[in-house]
Amino acid sequence: MTQPLKQTILKTSSQCKARRSSIETPHGTVQTPMFMPVGTLASVKFLSPEDLKNMNSQVILSNTYHLWLRPGESVVKHAGGLHKFMNYDGPILTDSGGFQVFSLGKIRTIEEEGVHFRSHLSGEKLFLTPEKSIQVQNDLGADIIMSFDECPPYPADHDYMKKSVERTLRWAKRGQDAHQRPHDQALFGIVQGGEYEDLRELSAKTLVDMDFPGYSIGGTSVGEPKDVMYKMIDYSVKHLPENKPRYLMGVGDVAGIFEGVIRGVDMFDCVLPTRIARHGTAMTSTGRVNIKNKKFEYDLSPLDENCDCEACTHYTKSYLRHLIRANEGFGMRLLSIHNLRFLLKLMEDIRDAIDEDRLLELRDEVYARYGIDSIDHPGW
Amino acid sequence: MTQPLKQTILKTSSQCKARRSSIETPHGTVQTPMFMPVGTLASVKFLSPEDLKNMNSQVILSNTYHLWLRPGESVVKHAGGLHKFMNYDGPILTDSGGFQVFSLGKIRTIEEEGVHFRSHLSGEKLFLTPEKSIQVQNDLGADIIMSFDECPPYPADHDYMKKSVERTLRWAKRGQDAHQRPHDQALFGIVQGGEYEDLRELSAKTLVDMDFPGYSIGGTSVGEPKDVMYKMIDYSVKHLPENKPRYLMGVGDVAGIFEGVIRGVDMFDCVLPTRIARHGTAMTSTGRVNIKNKKFEYDLSPLDENCDCEACTHYTKSYLRHLIRANEGFGMRLLSIHNLRFLLKLMEDIRDAIDEDRLLELRDEVYARYGIDSIDHPGW
Numbered sequence: 001m002t003q004p005l006k007q008t009i010l011k012t013s014s015q016c017k018a019r020r021s022s023i024e025t026p027h028g029t030v031q032t033p034m035f036m037p038v039g040t041l042a043s044v045k046f047l048s049p050e051d052l053k054n055m056n057s058q059v060i061l062s063n064t065y066h067l068w069l070r071p072g073e074s075v076v077k078h079a080g081g082l083h084k085f086m087n088y089d090g091p092i093l094t095d096s097g098g099f100q101v102f103s104l105g106k107i108r109t110i111e112e113e114g115v116h117f118r119s120h121l122s123g124e125k126l127f128l129t130p131e132k133s134i135q136v137q138n139d140l141g142a143d144i145i146m147s148f149d150e151c152p153p154y155p156a157d158h159d160y161m162k163k164s165v166e167r168t169l170r171w172a173k174r175g176q177d178a179h180q181r182p183h184d185q186a187l188f189g190i191v192q193g194g195e196y197e198d199l200r201e202l203s204a205k206t207l208v209d210m211d212f213p214g215y216s217i218g219g220t221s222v223g224e225p226k227d228v229m230y231k232m233i234d235y236s237v238k239h240l241p242e243n244k245p246r247y248l249m250g251v252g253d254v255a256g257i258f259e260g261v262i263r264g265v266d267m268f269d270c271v272l273p274t275r276i277a278r279h280g281t282a283m284t285s286t287g288r289v290n291i292k293n294k295k296f297e298y299d300l301s302p303l304d305e306n307c308d309c310e311a312c313t314h315y316t317k318s319y320l321r322h323l324i325r326a327n328e329g330f331g332m333r334l335l336s337i338h339n340l341r342f343l344l345k346l347m348e349d350i351r352d353a354i355d356e357d358r359l360l361e362l363r364d365e366v367y368a369r370y371g372i373d374s375i376d377h378p379g380w
Numbered sequence: 381m382t383q384p385l386k387q388t389i390l391k392t393s394s395q396c397k398a399r400r401s402s403i404e405t406p407h408g409t410v411q412t413p414m415f416m417p418v419g420t421l422a423s424v425k426f427l428s429p430e431d432l433k434n435m436n437s438q439v440i441l442s443n444t445y446h447l448w449l450r451p452g453e454s455v456v457k458h459a460g461g462l463h464k465f466m467n468y469d470g471p472i473l474t475d476s477g478g479f480q481v482f483s484l485g486k487i488r489t490i491e492e493e494g495v496h497f498r499s500h501l502s503g504e505k506l507f508l509t510p511e512k513s514i515q516v517q518n519d520l521g522a523d524i525i526m527s528f529d530e531c532p533p534y535p536a537d538h539d540y541m542k543k544s545v546e547r548t549l550r551w552a553k554r555g556q557d558a559h560q561r562p563h564d565q566a567l568f569g570i571v572q573g574g575e576y577e578d579l580r581e582l583s584a585k586t587l588v589d590m591d592f593p594g595y596s597i598g599g600t601s602v603g604e605p606k607d608v609m610y611k612m613i614d615y616s617v618k619h620l621p622e623n624k625p626r627y628l629m630g631v632g633d634v635a636g637i638f639e640g641v642i643r644g645v646d647m648f649d650c651v652l653p654t655r656i657a658r659h660g661t662a663m664t665s666t667g668r669v670n671i672k673n674k675k676f677e678y679d680l681s682p683l684d685e686n687c688d689c690e691a692c693t694h695y696t697k698s699y700l701r702h703l704i705r706a707n708e709g710f711g712m713r714l715l716s717i718h719n720l721r722f723l724l725k726l727m728e729d730i731r732d733a734i735d736e737d738r739l740l741e742l743r744d745e746v747y748a749r750y751g752i753d754s755i756d757h758p759g760w
Binding site: 078 | 421422423424425426427428450451455458459465466467677678680690694695696698699701702703705706708709710711712713
């Protein structure tokens with residue numbers, strides 16, 4: 001294929017902006033809307049590629065910043081890229097490193113050329129530019145890669161945000177020019193602009209003019225209220241073309257997923273499900289459960305009666321509670337499997353609901369089960 | 381079956397005291413000599429029961445002391461015993477708690493009735509007696525259980541050791557009397573006596589008179605030199621019956637296994653393979669390898685060309701090195717699988733060699749590959 005991605009819109013909701021699509025990638029075709037598990041360091045923590053296949057995972061995400069630092073992109077390139085390095089033959093997406101530079105890096109200095117900062121691991125001085133981010137991502141070899149962007153904190157004033165958006169747009173162009181593998185790696189532009197409608201419009205329209213194979217919505221999940229985030233999505237999506245994938249970065253809570261899908265988003269990712277799993281919090285069909293709770297000590301029922309994952313079909317709450325309390329890796333493995341399968345199954349249900357034009361009904365059902373009142377009170 | 385174990389000797393070596401046998405247990409028949417992976421807290425760390433089956437594991441071991449403290453035997457009993465609790469349908473062995481009381485417990489006071497000590501977790505005052513150990517093990521419900529014994533340090537003088545052995549023999553009788561499930565749990569007597577030939581004889585003969593369904597050799601792997609341990613085995617085995625299983629507790633290094641098998645031992649266990657795996661040390665056919673070594677950074681070959689485990693058939697040294705350096709649980713999972721499979725395969729080779737009466741030749745081959753010169757210099 002000369003284009004690395006081909007999106008086919010299979011169904012458009014009559015109720016809202018939601019759409020069902022399939023996306024062909026160099027490593028297989030995936031169905032959207034979809035949730036993408038995060039494998040920060042070329043491993044979804046505790047899980048094997050077979051575990052991911054067994055839960056019907058599609059695209060997985062890995063972090064450019066972390067892999068650049070450890071093991072270094074040259075090690076991954078030497079192995080033949082991320083797919084071969086981690087022995088995973090499904091589609092992979094890498095981010096640009098921008099988010100980590102701004103959330104983990106110490107003593108940042110942003111200039112036109114790029115960002116100076118110190119490694120969160122060694123304190124070493126580092127400099128990340130749009131060209132360097134793309135070079136690292138070309139070496140990692142993911143199917144979908146991201147433009148290097150500034151991810152400003154929330155709130156940021158309009159003046160700062162305007163300068164940031166304009167610089168990020170120049171960085172997007174530089175990244176596009178530096179991209180060496182446009183035939184087999186789809187580079188997405190990232191819409192920024194904070195909560196400002198005019199800046200989201202500026203960002204989206206400029207990126208669309210540059211004709212990227214897909215678009216991300218960035219600058220979300222940085223501490224803003226939920227209703228602000230939903231506006232950011234609206235302000236961005238309205239300027240994006242129908243026939244290109246839309247990816248809402250860093251969102252993986254139930255309400256965020258529904259509200260994103262309703263607004264026309266195709267792709268989601270979040271570390272939350274696996275991170276909270278390792279601390280004993282399970283996402284279930286009736287809300288979050290802390291498995292360490294004393295009330296589960298003798299509970300021989302599964303974590304979630306409605307779940308088909310390895311944890312729920314093979315083990316009891318009593319056993320899972322014991323494993324997590326004893327800090328056993330197998331407990332973290334099982335809860336990670338559960339939380340990911342929970343979200344992947346939710347996406348399957350969402351896709352079915354779009355096909356059958358009853359997405360809003362599904363949303364109301366799920367919100368009622370969770371005790372999510374409205375988009376202003378999204379619960380978890 | 382009215383007897384929980386039935387051992388059938390299939391072949392006796394013409395070269396040494398080694399024997400091949402099968403042992404029928406309430407959860408299946410196993411082949412000896414065998415190595416038993418350790419699942420301290422009702423989980424072989426990071427691994428699922430399916431992982432254990434895939435590596436042809438047979439019996440697994442779990443620790444009474446640890447399960448007594450966490451989650452408590454009542455939780456395991458409520459689930460229907462360890463097999464159901466951890467969803468493992470193969471044979472399980474539990475130790476008596478004696479070794480952990482003496483190695484982990486604080487401020488011990490030994491008296492005729494039992495041992496006073498403090499929990500290594502909470503500092504709580506605890507009292508373990510032969511009856512309590514058996515009650516906990518009856519509740520856990522393993523196929524093979526152990527008498528509660530004192531495990532004296534090395535060296536201990538003859539006077540102390542004699543008093544200890546005599547008390548441990550009285551404890552063995554009390555445990556035997558307290559045992560509520562002799563029809564489906566095989567209670568082993570534990571031969572003690574340190575390095576003293578007369579005390580090993582006293583211990584072994586007294587236990588044999590009590591007619592246990594199997595015998596353990598205890599007081600090894602407590603800091604004594606290898607040659608002393610081999611004498612302890614010799615002094616014990618010579619007084620044990622041919623038709624009962626013999627279990628050398630806590631030994632799982634290559635030389636220890638060979639020298640034990642040669643001296644007539646059937647069963648081995650050790651936490652070493654999984655513990656060192658979690659720190660990045662792999663047992664390979666040419667000796668130990670620290671995967672964190674810089675020289676493996678770009679090494680795309682498997683950990684061990686001769687190994688059929690998941691780690692060696694799916695991943696490279698370069699990837700495993702990265703995972704372990706980044707402290708990734710999946711790396712610990714893969715190295716644990718590898719080290720266990722390495723030892724299980726070694727036992728398969730040992731069983732074949734006994735069948736074909738070439739055990740000493742196999743030992744010499746393996747020692748040569750490892751650089752183990754003799755039993756006095758067993759390497760690892």
